[in-house]
Amino acid sequence: MSKHVREGDATDGADRGPVADPPPLRLDGVTKQYEGGGGTVTALNDVDFTVERGEVTAVMGPSGSGKSTMLNMLGLLDDPTTGSVELLGEPVAGLSAAERTDVRRERVGFVFQDFHLIPTLSAVENVRLPTRFLDDDYTERAVDLLTRVGLGDRLQHTPDELSGGQKQRVAIARSLINEPDVLLADEPTGNLDRDTGEAVLAEINVIAAGGVGVVAVTHDDLVGEYADRTVELVDGVLRG
Numbered sequence: 001m002s003k004h005v006r007e008g009d010a011t012d013g014a015d016r017g018p019v020a021d022p023p024p025l026r027l028d029g030v031t032k033q034y035e036g037g038g039g040t041v042t043a044l045n046d047v048d049f050t051v052e053r054g055e056v057t058a059v060m061g062p063s064g065s066g067k068s069t070m071l072n073m074l075g076l077l078d079d080p081t082t083g084s085v086e087l088l089g090e091p092v093a094g095l096s097a098a099e100r101t102d103v104r105r106e107r108v109g110f111v112f113q114d115f116h117l118i119p120t121l122s123a124v125e126n127v128r129l130p131t132r133f134l135d136d137d138y139t140e141r142a143v144d145l146l147t148r149v150g151l152g153d154r155l156q157h158t159p160d161e162l163s164g165g166q167k168q169r170v171a172i173a174r175s176l177i178n179e180p181d182v183l184l185a186d187e188p189t190g191n192l193d194r195d196t197g198e199a200v201l202a203e204i205n206v207i208a209a210g211g212v213g214v215v216a217v218t219h220d221d222l223v224g225e226y227a228d229r230t231v232e233l234v235d236g237v238l239r240g
C-alpha cells in the first residue's frame with residue numbers, strides 16, 4: 001500500500017487476484033549493450049528487477065545511467081542482449097512482434113516526461129486514443145478517468161489549453177485506459193514544478209493502491225520521496 005494514499009481514495013483493484021500470482025513483469029539477469037561508432041556501451045549490466053502489484057518503485061540514477069533502457073526492457077520495446085524478461089512468470093523471448101504489441105497494449109501503460117499528447121485532440125480524445133482500433137466506445141471510461149485525476153471540467157480542452165500538471169494528468173489517464181497491470185513512467189515530473197510534481201505523484205500513488213505496479217525512472221529526488229521502494233541505477237548496475 002502506498003504511503004501517500006489517503007483513506008477513502010478510490011481504488012479499482014479488488015478483482016486483481018491473489019497475491020500469489022506471478023509478478024506482472026520481471027527482469028532476470030538483463031544486460032543490454034549498444035554497438036556504436038565508439039565501441040560497445042553496456043547500458044544495463046546483469047539487472048534483476050521485479051515489478052510488484054500495488055507498489056511504486058523509483059529507479060533513481062543520473063543521466064546516462066541506463067534508466068530509459070531499463071524502461072524499454074520492461075515495456076517490451078527492445079530485447080536484452082543477454083538475460084530474460086518475464087511476463088507473469090513466462091519469458092517473453094518466444095513472443096512474436098504482434099504478440100508483444102498486444103501485451104503492451106493490454107498490460108502496460110506509459111507516461112513520459114514530455115507527455116506525448118496529440119495537440120489537435122481534446123483531453124477526452126487523447127485519453128481514448130489507444131482504444132481507437134477496438135470495437136467498444138471508451139469515451140465514458142475516458143471521462144471517468146479524467147474526472148478521477150481531477151480534470152472533469154477540462155474534458156474538451158486541447159493540450160495547449162492545459163497547464164503542465166494538467167497535461168501530465170491527461171497522459172496518466174490515457175495510460176490507464178486499457179486497465180494495465182503496470183505503469184512505466186520516464187521522468188514523470190521532469191517538466192513540472194515541485195507542487196505540480198507532488199500532485200502528479202500523489203495521483204500515481206492512488207493508481208498503485210488500485211493494484212497497478214508502477215515503475216518511475218528519474219533523477220528527481222521528489223519521486224523517491226513518494227515511492228514505496230527506491231533502487232539506484234549507476235552505470236547500468238542496479239543497487240537495491
Ligand code: ADP
Pocket residue numbers: 034035036041042043061062063064065066067068069070
Ligand atoms: P538514461 O535514461 O539514464 O539517461 P539511457 O538508458 O538513455 O540512460 O542510456 C544509457 C547509456 O546507453 C548511455 O551511455 C547512452 O549513451 C547509451 N545508449 C542509449 N541508447 C542508445 C542507442 N540506441 N545506441 C547507442 N547507445 C545508446
Ligand code: MG
Pocket residue numbers: 067068069
Ligand atoms: Mg532517459
